[in-house]
Amino acid sequence: MTLTIADPVRHTVQHILSWFAQGFEHATESDMLAGLSDAEVEALAEDCGISAHQLLALVKAGPHAADEMPAIMRALNIDPAEVEYRMRRVFRDMQITCAQCLSKETCRNHLQQGKADRTFVEYCANADTLNALRANPDLLIEA
Structure with missing residues (x-):
């Protein structure tokens, strides 16, 4: 059995799924960073060539x-x-x-x-x- 979904509905569903995926991706990055010690955050930021403050701001801003x-x-x-x-x-x-x-x-x-x-x-x-x-x-x- 094939399910046919109208284009406007398909577009809406895809948009909602994308929104949830982005939110999950952002939450995961924030959670991972929150689990690090201050020294680990500093080291990670240094590896990236930015300050810890910039790293935290970028994670908060999200992947896109x-x-x-x-x-x-x-x-x-x-x-x-x-x-x-x-x-x-x-x-x-x-x-x-x-x-x-x-x-x-x-x-x-x-x-x-x-x-x-x-x-x-x-x-x-x-x-x-x-x-x-x-x-x-x-x-x-x-x-």
Whole structure:
């Protein structure tokens, strides 16, 4: 017997399952970090090249807190993979900044509307770095 589910229902169910999965993933990361001693958190943060405070803030922000960063890079014709490969520390610092951003709704809306490449300097804390990156031809997406 085959069960047929209407597309709107399927989409809603998939969205709900995704939401639960993200919540579980976030809870698991938070629980794992909460189980570590202060010294272990410090050591882990040091291994990541960030402070313990930054590590805790990133875990609290969740695993997708910097998803907008590669999207805005692509909107600016910057190759995120190339930046990550050539400038790992800069890429990581940009992720931290993006994860802690308070302008996510504006960023997402402008990305969706296709105008982020013209407006990002108004709200993006990574604007100066993004402008510097797009001035480097080695980091641009090849057309």
